[in-house]
Amino acid sequence: MSATMRAAVCVRAGGPEVLELRELPVPAVRDGWSLVRVAGAGLNRSELRTRQGHSPTVRFPRVLGIECVGVVVASTDPAVPEGTTVAAVMGEMGRAYDGGYAEYALLPNATLMPVASTLPWDLLAALPETYLTAQGALDALGIERGGRLLIRGGTSSVGMAAAAIAAGYGVETAVTTRQAGKVDALTADHVVLDDGGSLREIWPDGPEYVLDLIGARTAVDSLRLVRRGGTVCVAGSLSGWLIQDFEPIAMIPSGTRLTAFHSETMKGRTDVLQRIVSEVESGVYRPNVDRVFDLEDIVAAHRYMEDDQATGKLVVTLRHE
Structure with missing residues (x-):
């Protein structure tokens, strides 16, 4: 694993252009937190409003993203060992600490929801x-x-x-x-x-x-x-x-x-998320993913969201070398 990672950083409040792709150090693991290699992150209007400056508790620069899916690569929780597929959502993710718009995210163990899934990453990222x-x-x-x-x-x-x-x-x-x-x-x-x-x-x-x-x-x-x-x-x-x-x-x-x-009240509800994943896999639910963007296109993704062009979910996927 490289010592650095690509991340979309919100450098200040403003339009989509304040999201800058930067090279940052991969976060160091600490007690109570585990490192996730992010495979995908859903985009949400709350992130748009934070970027616009409507979240007074958020301090910039900040890596936004209140949800992500990926694989645990360094764990401090025996219940979620390395190699586990997880989803994470809320818990001040992307607000009090850096979130899912990055190749790696250091996340509180309490936010991690292990899931068994055969879905492609872009579809799984659309769900949490x-x-x-x-x-x-x-x-x-x-x-x-x-x-x-x-x-x-x-x-x-x-x-x-x-x-x-x-x-x-x-x-x-x-x-x-x-x-x-x-x-x-x-x-x-x-x-x-x-x-x-x-x-x-x-x-x-x-x-x-x-x-x-x-x-x-x-x-x-x-x-x-x-x-x-x-x-x-x-x-x-x-x-x-x-x-x-x-x-x-x-x-x-x-x-x-x-x-x-x-x-926030659904944070950690692994049972509910697993049932949802199973319903999608069986075809009971058919999630509507409007468009999938690469992390490099995060500015265009936010502009698309802000212009209200989407019908359904927008997702960012991460390509790891």
Whole structure:
């Protein structure tokens, strides 16, 4: 193993161009942490917002990346020996310490999830954050067979994963997009442009559940759309993190529930991730990977993400010499 590695470093807050490919020392292993040779990393909008400067706790320069998959090459945990295929997600990865945009990542043992997989690296890299978030959000909603589920932000990777998982629950699902050109890429019982009126035509009295992945801009509207007594779960930040002038008593209909899901709660859930991997291998879930980039193309990847061109997941793969 070389003493140095390639890494995409966010040198300051700004546009995609602040991501610079640099040669860095391979991190030294220390107690409680293990070294992973990164094979792939999913891209996430939270990384985009961090790069833009909207994460005040993050100090630059920083190697971003809140998730990755790869192989342990130096372990301090007997439960995850060298040679183990692992996924890692969250746990302040790419924020408090360097993350997955690098050939190697030194990660806390608590974040490592060993998985048995025959999937190619780019497909495996598309799963951890996206599918764990989708599963956790559906759990937070408490969906039950026979219900109706609206997913706002349906062309996002989490939206598409949630629709795939929800199909197995036997719920009637509607997914939305704000872009007419992306309608044909969506699979659900109902696919609509997110203009409010069309949603009322499908379900005049509203769905029992709304998974809102757009977030701040649409959360209050989702509370109006959901059936009285239903549940809205905000689990995305496509439109930002803060709801301006939010008045809970005035804006949450009586009896309706507003909850949220953060993927940090799924950190270390190896059992859930392994089940997801198995479902993908068997063809039950069909992840939508929109595009795979090389690490050298990280600027183009972030520009593609920022321009909202993707329908599904974006992945960066690492080529080791």
